Amino acid sequence: MFLLSLNILYMCRYRHLMMDIVGLLPHSKKDVKVQAKDNKSATLNELVDLKSCSSCLFFECRKKRDLYMWVSKCPSGPSAKFLVNAVHTMAELKLTGNHLKGSRPILTFSASFDMHPHFQLLKELFTQVFCTPKDHRKSKPFFDHVLSFAILDNHIWFRNYQISVPHHGTEKLERGALDKMTLIEVGPRFCLNPIKIFSGSFGGQTLYENPFYVSPNLVRSQEKRQKAGKYVKKVKAKQRRRTHVISNLLEPDELADVWHE
Template identity: 70%
Template sequence: MAKKRKRTDAPAEAAGAEKPDDSAPARPERTLFGFKDLVPDAEPASAGAEAAVAPFRNREKVLITCSRRITYRYRHLMQDVLSLLPHAKKDSKVESKQSKGNALNELLELRSCSSCLFFECRKQKDLYLWMVKSPGGPSVKFLVNAVHTMEELKLTGNHLKGSRPLLTFSTNFDEQPHWKLVKEMITQIFATPKDHRKAKPFHDHVFVFSIVDGHVWFRNYQKPNLADFGSPQ
């Protein structure tokens, strides 16, 4: 007579285990504009807080323009400033008799710029420089004196065009509130953005701004290398 096998009871865990779902994932809904992706489940609030914040990118662009009937000397000065700022754009002349504020705001919006340097010539002898932040301001007006263009100077240096400058300010800019505002505007306009497509990734010249007798003096110095002077003996 054959022997009977002993009956072993399956563990309760195996009985209650579920089989994995081998079915195909749900297809996205099709619309007139193509397939619509499925909306993923909402993540907890803690996951959103831990997400990395995108780094700040300076997208400053400066528009440089002038008024009509400007003299050749002031026009050459504007060209020199334009060559020092790789993130600047040049536009056609603006009629100074009209409303300059509305005209400049429209030009800045069309050229996708946030700042403006406007050279206004009056009576073909006085030059005024407007520094404008668009669209809400502020704006600063300067009377330009002691103009010296690059063609008039000697030993102008040979720093690379498009390189980023270092900005230095005298201590007078931190004494009064209006000079602090002027310093901030100069920093935003004359500082070349780091990732600009026309900018070189190094510094080889310095912009110096100083206040003397209530006047703002601007100088551009080339930063020399030690190799230019030779090694010390």
């Protein structure tokens, strides 16, 4: 079992995303908001121990706009920190897929997870967190949806699909007839940008640091500089125009005051 915790989630979309994940994982336990600025690691590990869990998903919202997600094995680690982008909840997407609540998921990973050691570690973390234990008291004893993890542009993309099996009257589908099964997306959707992987739970020695990660604060500052650059260009253009007019004054016309006499 593992624990999900919510920290100062201002935006309604992030709160709905967490509730969607709770609905996907019947073996999860959720808790109230956590205020732990000084010693977040000790507070969360103690909370996980009180809930008798072994893993933790911690959602942290900063500046009321940036969502970070921690995936940790408690209390010894390892743990990983992600920036969550491209969030789309179930209520927002309104897709046609639908599966029973509490059913066990099939986890699929793209081949890129086996190409690098840090992705192999993340694959094992996701497997232990998102895979519902067999014979869990809150889970259904069958599989009817697929959780997909794919790597594209050094980002991890999450999708949830329903396994749709066509029925023709009372005929049963033969076992292993995968060609007759289809996948229908259910939601939610989100993208994980890896930041760091730590040896401990919510901290410790850094095992991996993403060299392609760009902080949202840096992105916003660059956007402000671009907007400021447009304004500076307009001001300089007006100054050039004023200087051009002053340096190229027209000679007075002799017939300009003819109609004023």
